[in-house]
Amino acid sequence: MKFIQNEKGVTLIEVLISIVLLSIIFLSVMSFFPQMGLMNNQNQDKAKAINIAKEVLVNWQESSDVKWFLVKTDQVTGFTPTEPKVAYSRFSYDVNYYYFETTKDKYNVHIRIKKFPEISSRLSSINSIVIQLLDKNNRHVVSETFGYVKR
Template sequence: MNFKKNEKGLTLIEVLISIVILSMVLLTTMSFFPQMGFVNKQNQDKTQAINTAKEVLINWQESNEVKTFLAIDNQTTGFTPAYVNELVNYSFFSYDKFPGYYYFETTRDNYNVHIKIKKSPNTSSSVSYVHSMVVQLLNKRGNIIAETFGYVKR
């Protein structure tokens, strides 16, 4: 018997090696997809928190109750703003936690919200009686995930 050598095909070992190499490349590439999904979820949560913080800031800036509180509290000491509770639904209010600031805590959209309003107005501004304001959103672990700054004019 005379066998001819035919070199036109692939051997079984060559096929198996190419499958192993292709599998390793695909597994490495596929590990990036869950990471990208996780990063996208974090970015989505951060964007949601920033929007919520800005909403809280705008609501407090436009609130007549907050403006009245700032005007009345500047004239009296030890005033507890009971009527502000209806509008902003704060759960904690303090004069002493941050000296020089009115401090409010509340919750909104599953975030803990901390609001600080500077007690003394900025009189150097062209707009008279402007109080600086900080709104911070914290996650369940107490980490700040969004923070925004603004002013309340009384």
């Protein structure tokens, strides 16, 4: 019987070093998953805010009360313009705009409608409208959209 004289194998130190290296690589890759989950949640919140801002814009564009308010420039019940305080609103105050504030879901909604039409003709006039969604603390704008209200 012939014995194998040259038996090469893996030592215990080599096994431990490979386990340590694989653990470091594994832990660095695993740190990406919570970050991806956080980014995913932020993107979902942003998409929801964009949809809410568009919904508010469409509701204000189609509202007969808003159109009546713009035509008559009288105070209509439910549509009372406010003068935003600099610390409270992200809009810089301008006398050429009507300002409105409301809430929708978990957002504070700031609405600005231009008092004077952008385009005027015998048939209709359009006023620009800006919708901003702010977080509950009014610290930053989550979403903003623009459009026009046709009288």
